[in-house]
Amino acid sequence: QVQLVESGGGLVQPGGSLRLSCAVSGSIFSIYNMAWYRQAPGKEREWVAVILKTENTAYADSVKGRFTISRDIAKKTVSLQMNSLKAEDTAVYYCNKFPTDFGFWGQGTQVTVSS
Numbered sequence: 001q002v003q004l005v006e007s008g009g010g011l012v013q014p015g016g017s018l019r020l021s022c023a024v025s026g027s028i029f030s031i032y033n034m035a036w037y038r039q040a041p042g043k044e045r046e047w048v049a050v051i052l053k054t055e056n057t058a059y060a061d062s063v064k065g066r067f068t069i070s071r072d073i074a075k076k077t078v079s080l081q082m083n084s085l086k087a088e089d090t091a092v093y094y095c096n097k098f099p100t101d102f103g104f105w106g107q108g109t110q111v112t113v114s115s
Contacts, residue, residue, distance in 0.1 A: 002026045002102050006095055009109030012085055020080040020109055022095030027102075030073050035098035036080045038091035039108075049080060050098045062088070085113045 008020040020036065035050040048060045049069040057069050068081040078095050092108040 004095055004102070004104075004106035006093060006106050006109040009093060009111045011112045011114065013115050014086060014113055016085050016113070017081070017083045018085065018111060020082065020093055020095075020111075022078040022080075022106070024076045024078065024095070027076075033098040034071060034078045034095060036067075036069060036078070036093060036095050038089075038093045038111075040088075040091040043091075045094070047098065048093075051078065082111070085111075087113050089113050 003025045005023045006020065008018060010018060012018055031053060033050055033052045036048050037045050038048055039045040046060065048063050049057065049067050051057050051069045051071050059067060066082065066084045069078065071078045080093070082089065090111060090113050092110050094105050094108045096102060096105060
């Protein structure tokens, strides 16, 4: 049974950095494309970064140049390094399979960018 556990969120000032981590258990991790998604209050969940099975990466325009996705196959973790954070990055961040999810979502990790 697959489990997704996100961590690393918090309160940060504009321009600051955070590193999110997602532990994926119970699956053959390396066969999936994995992504980070986020959901801001009152908005739909959106994709922000993906890492393919080929290790190629892609980013939403809103985070390109500021966020970096990576993964550790041996540790079965997916990370998101977020730099130059803006107020509009405030959201709950989730990891999941891409483009279709596992059929469920983890608890997410809250990122709040505010002075």
